Amino acid sequence: MSPLYCAAVDLGATSGRVIVGTWSDHQLTTTEVHRFPNAIFSLGQHDYWNITSLWAEVRTGLTKAAASLPKGATLSSVGVDTWGVDHALLNDEGRLVFPTHAYRDARTQAGLNSLLNTRAALARIYAATGIPAVFFNSSFQLAETVASNPAITDLATRCLFLPDYFNYLLSGKMTNGFAIASTTQLLDVHGDDWSREALDYFRVPPTWLTKPVKTGSKLGRVKGLPELAKTTVVAVPGHDTTCAYDAMPAAPEGGDIFLSSGTWSLVGFENDAPILGPEALAARVANDRTGRGEYRPLVNVIGLWLLERTLDAFPSRPTKDREWRALIKAAATLPAPKCLIDVADPAFANPKSMKAAIDAHLKARKAKPPRELAGYMRLICDSLGQGHADVIQRFQEFSGKTFHRVLMVGGGAKNRLLCQATANASGLPVHAFQLEGSAIGNLANQLIALKAVKNLAAFRASLSQQLKPTVYTPAG
Template sequence: MSKIHAAAIDLGATSGRVIVGTWTGEALELTEVHRFPNAFHRLNDNDYWDIGALFSQVRKGLTEAKRLFPDLASCGVDTWGVDHVLLDKDGRLAFPMHAYRDQRTEPLRKRLIDSGDDRKLYDWTGLPPINYNTALQLGETLSAFPALKQMVSRVLLLPDYFNYLLSGKMCNEVSIASTGQLLDINGVAFSGETLNYFGIPAEWFDGPARSGIKLGKVRDIEGLEDVETILVPGHDTSCAFEAIPKSGNDIFISAGTWLLTGGLTAQPAKGEEAYKLGVSNERDGLGGYRPNKILLGLWLLEQLSIKFPDRPTSGAEWDALADKAADLPSPGTLIDCTDESLFNPDDMRAAIDANLRRQGGTPPATLPEYMRLICDSLARSVANTVRQFGQMTGESFDNIAIVGGGSKNQLLCQRIADATGLPVTSYSLEGTSVGNIGYQLLGLGAIENLDIFRAVIARRINKHVYRPAVAGA
């Protein structure tokens, strides 16, 4: 078959990139054509995304992709979860776009827990009451600005909005909708009970639609008029999970700003155990269940390193830092990774130090010591989650499959292996972009199903297995 070129627009909370996948039917070759930093900004006491600047980078990346690959066939967008825009009847922004780490929803979350309504919402949606949930964000927004009900016609989560800007079609995609505590846990539909509870008009949403369909040709970008916009899993973690080769009884980790630990299942995780563990029953691009536990991730290290003048600025420097940290002994006291003060502090180093002191520990003095502390602490957090997942499901896992930027961190992978007593298989796989491109190929009719695509990817993928040095260390 002739080569097919597809552009994955992959937007993370700290960086974005456009990667072109070239598919031959026998292999997939990736070419990064554009990368750029991303960050939210604080105004007064609230945090916002600069959505116009972000989309300008998307346009720039697609233009470069078309220049390098004149036969570019399609593009697809995935982003982080929960964040969204409110649009009027003409598609104009009716409200600024808050960033999910904004703390404005915390009073509402606490009221839900104090009243016991968080359990009711969990039974409806299969998602715990996390303060960044789209449902909580919309509930707080409507409480503060009730007139928006008369102004707003649609709510689109971020990848849905970028799809609209590219294709002109408004569509709510299923995987990204599932991140926000908006979907009914049974079937693929928005939860009427949840929307009513928060006073959210049901007509603000439609569908949701399953991934792998054509939305329309790219508009308003010169030279891209013949490029199809394909609906892919809007949530980056869904893309990453669906790209991982399946072997044995694996549990999966998508490692980056967050560590999302879980798997793909035929049924949701329900009931008291799932509720107590805080399992999020998110969805894949076809509406299947992806129960996972959302853990603090490398955001801790990203934010802490800002405080050090010798902060690494390249991949080689980060690797050298990890090597130094690996030579250090494990700290006597680890970070409590359930501490809410670590979610979005003004000073991450101060927040980590306070966390340790509350437990009777002594804060580190150097960046390598902090890196060792963070990797060991995250590993313990993962180990606790794997154990709880096993108890909840009755399954015995024989391997941990890890993808994402954190899979390149050898110290983190080794410490997860040591803490869980399980081998950790790190795949040299741009999981998010690969999953994104797989759905584009599905939408273009170039593959029959994703299993065929994954099987081809698995034949050529590089991987490294980390064996536990000491089980349960």
């Protein structure tokens, strides 16, 4: 059978990439053909994404993807995943009518505080959507947009979340994807359509949204790129975390907890039902959905954003792999910090100086800040490890499940100090995989849609034969 070629457009908050997947003899090989930076930019008092630049990079990457194939071969499909919650507002002609804000923009704080201070409404919205009140939610963003710019309800006719928007630019078809819809705090946790109660509370026009499509839907051929004229746009799970979870070589009998470690640490597991109730709400359990409809309860832990921003305070920050390895090795030789930081502290969301925020947090606990970068590395890794362990413990209590191992992907899986800290704190072995989890899961869902692979379980079984994880066992 001839090889099958697919392209994954995988957009993250700090970088994007286009990766070609080749499926041959029941094995997937990947080739990164284009990588580019991405960043939030500030204008006045607000934060935005440069959507025009991102689209230009996507086009460049797909052109390179087509050019990378053997002579006579074509890309069978393309799928897009991005970070969650952010969106584009369009008119009937598909033109943007409002700038695309970045999720870290502080404009949502008033709406967030209002909901948090109204217990009955907070419980009601959580029961309806299964998503906790967090400042970055699409619900709060859209509510602020409508409140601050009332005329937008006359200008905008559709709301497309970012993977939906890039799918539209590629295919010309406007749809809302199911997985990305579940990140918004607007989807009905018990169904497959939008929650009217949530839409009414946040005053989001229902006409802006259409019933979400499930993963595997074929949206049409690529338009505007002649070299991809025969390429089908497939709706993959638009949320990059959902794609990363699909790439996990999970045991078919269960027992795995998943950790996608990057800017955010997303700790969760797959379940047949949502995790709801007052305790789940207090723990900020988000009942995200897979693209197929199952539940993926998870908790957002702030993640390596702590380290990324702390590095800003040090002129000699590592840039090469060997420099990173040297920093991690130096941090590992230091004694364990006597006082960890609480990674759930909202002060770490987007401070002007992360180092100053950490120092103030420690001083409030009567602890001394580290003296050097290696000390901050050790402190952050140990604190994140404890944060991961706390979430795992709560999930075992809420679900009645017993987890046997942690499957870890993402940039953090390359950090042996973080992996070991997670194993030590949780008491579970950590299986760290070196793979582009979001892109792999993106490609897996394309292959299933093309009927090259039977289902996700079959893909995971095949992938597990190819991967060799680094296993970190709990110390002591």
